[in-house]
């Protein structure tokens with residue numbers, strides 16, 4: 001996490017009534033629906049659900065319509081999260097709808113730039129690792145699909161860290177507005 005408030009997409013959120021965030025990974029069945037669920041639980045815990053629009057999508061189209069991967073649902077449930085998102089693919093319109101588009105790794109970021117309609121919209125892309133605090137030594141959220149249980153637990157730890165930082169930054173930004 002490196003002077004994140006100076007990133008244009010973050011400073012542009014100052015004073016907004018509703019913050020619209022889209023989390024993106026490859027399949028939209030492991031990392032990004034988990035990020036969506038964690039972010040939702042953080043804003044609900046703080047009584048701020050009405051101020052946020054939170055969604056997730058995949059750059060790939062392999063699992064459209066499916067619920068998240070069973071392994072991710074089981075690990076998330078152990079932390080009190082029910083993941084109910086149905087997989088969808090990211091679209092050009094997402095770049096107009098959302099303020100912040102958060103890829104999990106560099107490959108997701110490259111793929112997002114192919115879908116982005118303009119350089120201005122490219123600026124809405126801010127990788128998840130930018131928000132890491134306790135896990136600042138990680139530069140991406142590793143794909144857990146071919147990993148064991150520890151891979152899924154690691155993803156949830158990283159996302160909890162990143163989403164808490166994202167929430168705190170927006171909150172501080174808007175309180176000082």
Ligand code: 4NP
Pocket residue numbers: 025026027028029030031032062143144145
């Ligand atoms: P995700 O994980 O990008 O975190 O949802 C994956 C899910 C499915 C596949 C790859 C990664 N797949 O190749 O089907």
